[in-house]
Amino acid sequence: xxxxxxxxxxASFHKxxxxxxxxxxxxxxxxxxxxxxxxxxxxxxxxxxxSAVLPALYLVQYQQGHxxxxxxxxxxxxxxxxxxxxxxxxxxxxxxxTKPVGTFVINVCRTLPCALNGAERVTEEICGKLGIKPxxxxxxxxxxxxxxxxxxxxxxxPVVMVNDAWHECLSPEDASKLLDDLxxxxxxxxxxxxxxxxxxxx
Amino acid sequence: MDTVTLxxxxxxxxxxxxxxxxxxxxxxxxxxxxxxxxxGIGVDGSCRVCIVKIEKMPKLQTSCSTICGDGMVVxxxxxxxxxxxxxxxxxxxxxxxxxxxxxxxxxxxxxxxxSYAFGPDQSRMEFPxxxxxxxxVKADVDFGPxxxxxxxxxxxxxxxxxxxxDVEGDAQINVIDRGYGSEIATFQEEGVHSLLSGNLxxxxxxxxxxxxxxxxxxxxxxxxxxxxxxxxLCSKGCNTTAxxxxxxxxxxxxxxxxxxxxxxxxxxxxxxxxxGRFEYHxxxxxxxxxxxxxxxxxxxxxxxxxxxxxxxxxxxxAAGATSPGSVRFLLxxxxxxxxxxxxxxxxxxxxxxxxxxxxDRERVEPEDVVTVSWRHTKKTQPARTKxxxxxxxxxxxxxxxxxxxxxxxxxxxxGPADVSALRSAVxxxxxxxxxxxxxxxxxxxxxxRWIVDARASGALGLLVVHGVLLxxxxxxxxxxxxxxxxxEKEASYTNDRGRLQGTARAIPLPGEAVxxxxxxxxxxxxxxxxxxxxxxxxxxxxxxxxxxxxxxxxGLAGLATLAFNAPAPAxxxxxxxxxxxxxxxxxxxxxxxxVKGSVDPSALPPPPGVIPLRAIK
Ligand code: SF4
Ligand code: SF4
Ligand code: FES
Ligand code: FES
Numbered sequence: 001x002x003x004x005x006x007x008x009x010x011a012s013f014h015k016x017x018x019x020x021x022x023x024x025x026x027x028x029x030x031x032x033x034x035x036x037x038x039x040x041x042x043x044x045x046x047x048x049x050x051s052a053v054l055p056a057l058y059l060v061q062y063q064q065g066h067x068x069x070x071x072x073x074x075x076x077x078x079x080x081x082x083x084x085x086x087x088x089x090x091x092x093x094x095x096x097x098t099k100p101v102g103t104f105v106i107n108v109c110r111t112l113p114c115a116l117n118g119a120e121r122v123t124e125e126i127c128g129k130l131g132i133k134p135x136x137x138x139x140x141x142x143x144x145x146x147x148x149x150x151x152x153x154x155x156x157x158p159v160v161m162v163n164d165a166w167h168e169c170l171s172p173e174d175a176s177k178l179l180d181d182l183x184x185x186x187x188x189x190x191x192x193x194x195x196x197x198x199x200x201x202x
Numbered sequence: 203m204d205t206v207t208l209x210x211x212x213x214x215x216x217x218x219x220x221x222x223x224x225x226x227x228x229x230x231x232x233x234x235x236x237x238x239x240x241x242g243i244g245v246d247g248s249c250r251v252c253i254v255k256i257e258k259m260p261k262l263q264t265s266c267s268t269i270c271g272d273g274m275v276v277x278x279x280x281x282x283x284x285x286x287x288x289x290x291x292x293x294x295x296x297x298x299x300x301x302x303x304x305x306x307x308x309x310x311x312x313x314x315x316x317s318y319a320f321g322p323d324q325s326r327m328e329f330p331x332x333x334x335x336x337x338x339v340k341a342d343v344d345f346g347p348x349x350x351x352x353x354x355x356x357x358x359x360x361x362x363x364x365x366x367x368d369v370e371g372d373a374q375i376n377v378i379d380r381g382y383g384s385e386i387a388t389f390q391e392e393g394v395h396s397l398l399s400g401n402l403x404x405x406x407x408x409x410x411x412x413x414x415x416x417x418x419x420x421x422x423x424x425x426x427x428x429x430x431x432x433x434x435l436c437s438k439g440c441n442t443t444a445x446x447x448x449x450x451x452x453x454x455x456x457x458x459x460x461x462x463x464x465x466x467x468x469x470x471x472x473x474x475x476x477x478g479r480f481e482y483h484x485x486x487x488x489x490x491x492x493x494x495x496x497x498x499x500x501x502x503x504x505x506x507x508x509x510x511x512x513x514x515x516x517x518x519x520a521a522g523a524t525s526p527g528s529v530r531f532l533l534x535x536x537x538x539x540x541x542x543x544x545x546x547x548x549x550x551x552x553x554x555x556x557x558x559x560x561x562d563r564e565r566v567e568p569e570d571v572v573t574v575s576w577r578h579t580k581k582t583q584p585a586r587t588k589x590x591x592x593x594x595x596x597x598x599x600x601x602x603x604x605x606x607x608x609x610x611x612x613x614x615x616x617g618p619a620d621v622s623a624l625r626s627a628v629x630x631x632x633x634x635x636x637x638x639x640x641x642x643x644x645x646x647x648x649x650x651r652w653i654v655d656a657r658a659s660g661a662l663g664l665l666v667v668h669g670v671l672l673x674x675x676x677x678x679x680x681x682x683x684x685x686x687x688x689x690e691k692e693a694s695y696t697n698d699r700g701r702l703q704g705t706a707r708a709i710p711l712p713g714e715a716v717x718x719x720x721x722x723x724x725x726x727x728x729x730x731x732x733x734x735x736x737x738x739x740x741x742x743x744x745x746x747x748x749x750x751x752x753x754x755x756x757g758l759a760g761l762a763t764l765a766f767n768a769p770a771p772a773x774x775x776x777x778x779x780x781x782x783x784x785x786x787x788x789x790x791x792x793x794x795x796x797v798k799g800s801v802d803p804s805a806l807p808p809p810p811g812v813i814p815l816r817a818i819k
Contacts, residue, residue, distance in 0.1 A: 015344055016387075017334065023390075082373045082374060084374050085373055
């Protein structure tokens with residue numbers, strides 16, 4: 001629809017420099033995820049289905065590892081909101097990935113308490129060992145390193161979060177050991193949140 | 203009305219209960235800058251420039267989100283407010299490119315004006331500015347079929363986001379990313395696809411959203427005059443302002459430079475649709491009829507009015523004498539009340555002449571020979587939209603109903619027009635003359651192919667086309683009478699809710715075109731119509747005659763006293779879509795040189811039913 005007789009839409013205008021999310025394959029939840037979504041969405045009032053956008057996106061990420069444009073559209077249709085609303089949320093939170101990520105996503109906290117305790121060196125160690133920069137995935141596709149803001153466990157700084165599990169008091173010296181451990185034992189290698197750690201000690 | 207009284211800058215201010223401090227200040231002409239607040243979109247509280255000091259409150263408050271309380275003491279000019287506000291402006295401008303000389307908003311930009319009035323005189327920023335898509339004109343990127351977006355200029359007030367969400371009903375725009383990297387975007391850069399997209403340019407307080415139609419065509423000070431008028435492209439009748447560019451007569455290009463909405467709470471609020479905003483190029487297009495034409499030897503040739511009218515009158519009278527209903531009128535619902543009334547008179551007279559000359563007793567009523575037609579297109583809009591664009595693409599279906607020329611009661615729902623009876627009569631060769639009148643854009647009559655076909659097949663002996671554009675029907679006509687479009691005449695229309703409104707004469711008529719009521723009066727005199735026609739000296743006289751004939755008809759009440767606007771100097775040179783923003787043009791920048799123009803806007807009568815601007819002392 002162009003109202004201007006002389007200016008054809010799309011003809012000679014600059015395109016935005018923004019990197020767009022890949023469209024990806026057509027997306028739909030698996031039957032299990034559909035069931036999970038249905039059980040989540042009923043927690044919200046019928047006219048507030050949009051409140052379920054975060055869990056809905058997590059389900060997408062569990063299912064295919066990252067969020068594609070098609071998945072955003074799918075979630076938007078499920079919740080009765082616009083795709084732009086979903087993209088707003090996806091782009092806001094660091095925990096949603098719009099590109100394929102490794103098996104383990106290592107989120108290194110870089111906010112002040114962790115930074116004071118050497119978080120930058122943790123990042124350096126991990127990235128040095130994997131030969132990548134923050135935000136990248138290593139060639140084997142096992143690890144993705146992301147720098148994030150406060151993970152809410154500042155008293156146990158420096159903190160990393162691997163996928164959904166915490167690992168606290170990670171000194172730069174131990175960082176490369178953690179990587180090997182993760183390769184060997186998976187998430188069992190993580191110390192866990194200090195509440196868990198302390199309850200174990202008791 | 204419950205009121206509260208508060209003090210702003212030492213002045214007692216009385217406002218309706220529930221209003222905010224910012225609204226109270228605007229109402230009483232006290233200057234507080236604001237960006238994210240817009241009366242049509244509501245409060246967001248994100249831009250922070252509206253901060254004021256309120257006694258007994260520990261910190262400075264955003265006036266847009268603070269409800270007035272009785273006895274509140276507000277100050278907008280104390281040293282701490284001034285300093286804090288200047289600080290907010292410094293932050294707003296940290297990344298702003300300040301490319302005002304190439305920015306479309308320059309000259310009517312709230313960011314310029316408020317920064318000038320309230321901001322610091324310089325920035326301490328030494329870092330390079332953040333840019334999104336590029337710098338300078340490269341930063342203007344595609345934002346849908348009608349708009350361009352410049353993210354560098356955006357101050358993230360989220361007015362556009364909220365307009366799309368709350369008014370348009372389809373949240374296509376959102377803020378993506380976070381913090382320092384936040385930017386306005388549509389999903390995957392698909393752009394804004396909406397019938398209301400032009401309003402985004404109005405609500406954007408900076409030059410971030412601009413329309414492709416107006417971009418780089420004019421600066422505000424090149425448009426010294428503006429006429430408050432109404433839009434006639436659908437049955438809603440939005441109140442608008444037609445902007446007129448200054449240009450010498452010999453210069454090329456159009457004079458109409460843009461349309462902006464004009465606040466009217468009972469019709470269109472603060473908004474208008476893209477059809478009304480962007481579809482005005484036909485008015486000054488190359489297809490415009492500038493001289494009368496008559497078919498001589500199979501070719502349409504220019505002819506003088508004084509030769510044309512007697513010919514048309516004679517042919518019509520001859521055709522009318524043959525049989526009842528042999529002269530038919532196909533009128534577009536773009537015809538104003540004045541024009542419809544005169545056509546009714548004309549039809550009555552032709553039938554009277556026939557009865558006198560043939561001694562036939564069968565009387566044919568005007569509604570039997572006059573068919574009013576309009577185009578009916580269902581608009582695709584989100585279900586939740588607050589601004590519905592009606593399906594009828596013509597302004598005056600209700601006027602035609604009030605005058606008894608179209609079926610249905612004035613104000614009742616309007617469906618598609620029915621021209622099938624006329625069409626079959628024409629196709630069966632029962633019509634010897636057809637007079638088509640359409641002062642609207644091409645296509646306003648709906649499908650007209652059948653008229654051209656009837657001409658080609660010889661079923662229609664005489665075709666008179668009276669209108670503004672050289673359409674396919676006009677090309678097939680024997681006589682073409684160039685009339686006036688809605689911005690070239692003062693004419694009255696009754697909108698879909700039965701509200702009577704008038705257009706303004708914003709630009710002069712092209713070439714030898716004549717206002718339609720005048721053409722009809724001349725034609726009536728040429729036919730010897732025994733009415734007061736000869737005494738009609740202005741459209742107002744016609745309105746007086748209508749009022750006398752139809753004293754108490756719904757949809758026509760108040761016709762005789764209807765007031766019309768004229769172009770007025772746009773000396774505040776933004777007649778903002780948002781009248782609550784107009785105050786700043788009245789009170790600030792009084793030291794700037796006056797803009798060209800001779801009419802005193804305060805001497806003009808207020809347009810009908812429109813809230814007049816409040817005079818500020
Ligand atoms: S938006 Fe306003 S302040 Fe910014 S460049 Fe344009 S005119 Fe200047
Ligand atoms: S584009 Fe304009 S209206 Fe939208 S957030 Fe930016 S400054 Fe505000
Ligand atoms: S600063 Fe690292 S967890 Fe809070
Ligand atoms: S207008 Fe009050 S915070 Fe923006």
